[in-house]
Amino acid sequence: MTEIAEPAVAMPARRMRRAPTPIVPVQNVAGTALVVVIAIMTFLSCLTLGAVTLVRDASSAWQTEISREATIQIKPADGIDMETSLLAAQRIAAGFAGVRSASIVDEAATARLLEPWLGTGLDLDELPVPRLIVVTIDPLAPPDFPTMRALLSGEVPGASLDDHRTWADRLVAMANTTVAIGLSILALMLAATVLTVVFATRGAMDGNGHIIEVLHFVGAEARFIAGEFRRHFLWTGLKGAAIGGAAAIVVFIGFAIWSSANLATPEGDQAAALFGNFAIGPTGYLGVALVAATVTILTGATTHLTVAGYLSELDGRQNA
Amino acid sequence: MIHFENVGLRYGMGTEVLRDVSFHVPARSFQFLTGPSGAGKTTLLRLLFMSLKPTRGLITVFGKDRSRISARDLPAMRRRIGVVFQDFRLLDHMTTYENVALPLRVRGRDESSYRQDVIELLKWVGLGERMHVLPPVLSGGEKQRAAIARALIEQPDMLLADEPTGNVDPPLARRLLRLFMELNRLGTAVVIATHDLTLMDQVDARRMVLTGGRLDIYD
Numbered sequence: 001m002t003e004i005a006e007p008a009v010a011m012p013a014r015r016m017r018r019a020p021t022p023i024v025p026v027q028n029v030a031g032t033a034l035v036v037v038i039a040i041m042t043f044l045s046c047l048t049l050g051a052v053t054l055v056r057d058a059s060s061a062w063q064t065e066i067s068r069e070a071t072i073q074i075k076p077a078d079g080i081d082m083e084t085s086l087l088a089a090q091r092i093a094a095g096f097a098g099v100r101s102a103s104i105v106d107e108a109a110t111a112r113l114l115e116p117w118l119g120t121g122l123d124l125d126e127l128p129v130p131r132l133i134v135v136t137i138d139p140l141a142p143p144d145f146p147t148m149r150a151l152l153s154g155e156v157p158g159a160s161l162d163d164h165r166t167w168a169d170r171l172v173a174m175a176n177t178t179v180a181i182g183l184s185i186l187a188l189m190l191a192a193t194v195l196t197v198v199f200a201t202r203g204a205m206d207g208n209g210h211i212i213e214v215l216h217f218v219g220a221e222a223r224f225i226a227g228e229f230r231r232h233f234l235w236t237g238l239k240g241a242a243i244g245g246a247a248a249i250v251v252f253i254g255f256a257i258w259s260s261a262n263l264a265t266p267e268g269d270q271a272a273a274l275f276g277n278f279a280i281g282p283t284g285y286l287g288v289a290l291v292a293a294t295v296t297i298l299t300g301a302t303t304h305l306t307v308a309g310y311l312s313e314l315d316g317r318q319n320a
Numbered sequence: 321m322i323h324f325e326n327v328g329l330r331y332g333m334g335t336e337v338l339r340d341v342s343f344h345v346p347a348r349s350f351q352f353l354t355g356p357s358g359a360g361k362t363t364l365l366r367l368l369f370m371s372l373k374p375t376r377g378l379i380t381v382f383g384k385d386r387s388r389i390s391a392r393d394l395p396a397m398r399r400r401i402g403v404v405f406q407d408f409r410l411l412d413h414m415t416t417y418e419n420v421a422l423p424l425r426v427r428g429r430d431e432s433s434y435r436q437d438v439i440e441l442l443k444w445v446g447l448g449e450r451m452h453v454l455p456p457v458l459s460g461g462e463k464q465r466a467a468i469a470r471a472l473i474e475q476p477d478m479l480l481a482d483e484p485t486g487n488v489d490p491p492l493a494r495r496l497l498r499l500f501m502e503l504n505r506l507g508t509a510v511v512i513a514t515h516d517l518t519l520m521d522q523v524d525a526r527r528m529v530l531t532g533g534r535l536d537i538y539d
Contacts, residue, residue: 020425023411023422210409210411211411213409214409214422215426217403218398218399218423219426219427221395221426222391312391
């Protein structure tokens with residue numbers, strides 16, 4: 001080509017090798033407000049996940065505590081020698097593999113159990129009070145409860161075995177419901193995040209209409225334009241998710257420190273009664289990382305779909 | 321190259337902006353598109369560039385029926401047509417070099433594969449020393465030349481220019497015209513939309529005159 005206008009000076013090659021300017025200016029899309037919103041959403045999602053983990057772990061602990069014990073109850077009846085029946089039942093229970101011990105709740109202890117309802121100075125001989133045998137079991141290798149139950153009811157009149165299954169099932173059902181509610185809240189949080197990103201992306205598309213138009217007429221394909229916006233929002237999502245996740249981890253660690261510092265205090269006992277050991281395990285921290293990754297991926301995917309939809313609409317308008 | 325046959329266009333439910341427009345743009349041709357303001361020059365350019373579809377009539381672009389070109393195929397077709405807008409439409413946050421290289425960058429080409437071509441083109445249009453300058457710092461004429469360079473970087477089969485001399489003084493307008501003629505000599509079909517009679521008088525070229533949405537051609 002012959003030069004048309006004034007002569008030019010060759011530019012040093014090193015000046016050309018710097019990183020290319022982003023086609024979509026960062027300040028046009030990656031607003032601080034969006035980073036903050038994503039950070040808050042991630043933080044709340046992580047807290048929800050932490051609470052779910054806590055309830056699930058607590059329910060598991062309750063279930064284990066309960067499944068460590070079973071109770072044999074012997075109801076008094078005419079012609080039954082309670083002490084003989086208690087010893088027989090104790091012998092039967094102790095004979096099963098998986099039973100660590102079988103101890104009879106003596107009369108004094110039984111009276112203490114009934115004290116809140118019947119008061120002190122109770123004479124058990126005057127009342128038909130059932131007697132109990134506490135059977136401690138190995139939770140890892142529990143005994144054969146149906147056989148034990150059949151043997152007890154066959155050989156010891158008035159004896160029944162309660163392996164606390166009903167109570168444990170109720171607790172598990174309650175915990176599962178709580179976990180389900182928590183996961184539903186988590187899903188709503190993520191949905192709200194996605195919608196926020198949709199609005200932000202559409203706003204950014206409108207704000208960068210002139211750039212999109214230029215990209216269109218220089219022959220850029222829709223997927224290239226979508227990729228330019230997705231890159232920015234992915235970075236925004238990553239920043240927000242990292243900040244929110246880090247804040248959640250700080251809160252978890254703070255609670256764990258508070259919990260261990262308040263062991264054996266009334267406040268600590270209250271929290272322990274409700275939540276057990278107030279510490280998020282490795283699963284919880286893994287969950288935080290998972291939530292942060294999910295938020296980032298959702299941000300990127302949402303941006304891509306929104307931009308693709310926007311460009312499709314633009315083509316539709318042009319072709320109308 | 322591009323063929324219009326009884327093309328009409330209306331926006332929404334309004335009256336027709338273009339009526340029964342028929343013409344042919346041959347390869348390596350040079351023509352002016354002129355007419356009073358509001359006659360439909362820019363609309364006709366947008367039809368040529370396939371950013372609008374006609375309400376009626378037939379448009380054939382590079383041998384393909386415009387109505388049958390899918391959205392997926394449009395980018396590849398558009399790359400064969402360079403466009404220079406009256407308001408330049410340079411991206412203010414990117415340097416002159418990056419603006420000119422944009423059509424190649426959006427195709428995913430590695431910068432090292434086109435760097436020299438872009439520098440050569442910038443020198444050709446006289447912007448060799450302004451390649452690292454942002455558009456807001458450029459003069460009107462420099463912006464116009466940067467926009468032209470961007471339209472030419474992919475060596476299009478056709479160049480469409482909308483009032484390319486509208487914002488420049490007469491000497492620069494003459495230089496830009498020389499640039500378009502040089503480009504045409506190298507094999508690109510050129511359509512210049514203008515109402516600058518002085519500019520048109522400098523070249524013996526076909527004139528397409530739009531008046532009230534109708535087109536008359538003076539060869």
